[in-house]
Amino acid sequence: MNTEQKLIGLDLSIVSPDVISVLIEDAPDPGIFEEIARANTSRPEVLGLLIDCPHTPPPVKDFIAGIAGAPVTRRSPAPDNERAKSESLMQKIQKLGVSARVQLALKGGREIRGILARDPSKEVVLSVLENGKITESEVELIARNRSAMEEVLRRISKNREWMKKYAVLSALVTNPKTPAGIAVTFVSGLRTRDLSVLEKNRNVSEAVRIAAKKLLLARRPG
Numbered sequence: 001m002n003t004e005q006k007l008i009g010l011d012l013s014i015v016s017p018d019v020i021s022v023l024i025e026d027a028p029d030p031g032i033f034e035e036i037a038r039a040n041t042s043r044p045e046v047l048g049l050l051i052d053c054p055h056t057p058p059p060v061k062d063f064i065a066g067i068a069g070a071p072v073t074r075r076s077p078a079p080d081n082e083r084a085k086s087e088s089l090m091q092k093i094q095k096l097g098v099s100a101r102v103q104l105a106l107k108g109g110r111e112i113r114g115i116l117a118r119d120p121s122k123e124v125v126l127s128v129l130e131n132g133k134i135t136e137s138e139v140e141l142i143a144r145n146r147s148a149m150e151e152v153l154r155r156i157s158k159n160r161e162w163m164k165k166y167a168v169l170s171a172l173v174t175n176p177k178t179p180a181g182i183a184v185t186f187v188s189g190l191r192t193r194d195l196s197v198l199e200k201n202r203n204v205s206e207a208v209r210i211a212a213k214k215l216l217l218a219r220r221p222g
Contacts, residue, residue: 013039017046019100022092024053026109029133033060041067090115102127109133117142125152129159136165143171143178153178157186170194173208180205187211192219 040046050056105116105127162168173183198212
């Protein structure tokens with residue numbers, strides 16, 4: 001197994017088994033299984049989670065089996081009817097505290113990020129934006145969310161790479177929750193047809209509509 005590249009983020013040697021259980025259910029990268037295993041050689045309960053997880057790569061299970069003096073606690077396979085009643089990923093996440101959800105946000109896969117992007121905690125959503133695997137389409141959805149917190153929208157606006165993407169820029173400018181001072185800054189990046197729609201959009205601030213109107217007038221020929 002290659003241990004040269006470590007996944008950025010939290011210290012997996014102190015993360016609770018509950019967080020690790022959710023994390024490996026929607027692992028964004030096969031390498032995270034190895035990192036968890038190597039960081040938890042003295043935690044049988046965590047190694048047991050890896051052994052039981054169907055997504056754990058065989059080399060990682062071989063590594064765990066070869067650890068001397070580290071008894072692995074394995075759970076008995078649940079009957080099919082119990083599996084059918086198992087908690088959903090969202091239910092598991094909802095039971096975690098804010099700090100645990102922040103940890104998941106930093107390293108979770110797409111499904112976990114999708115759930116936590118709508119989290120009521122600002123710290124959790126900001127951590128989702130720091131996840132190295134987040135895609136532009138996910139950022140767009142957050143920027144378009146009319147329930148998004150102001151600080152979250154501000155964080156998106158400060159990322160130059162994201163703001164180069166038209167879909168993200170448009171989502172941010174047209175979101176009524178985006179502070180007017182930020183939205184006005186990016187109005188000039190909109191296409192003319194979108195400016196026409198924005199000028200009539202009563203959901204955004206007057207300052208944004210005025211900026212759109214001025215740009216439309218400036219772009220008219222003659």
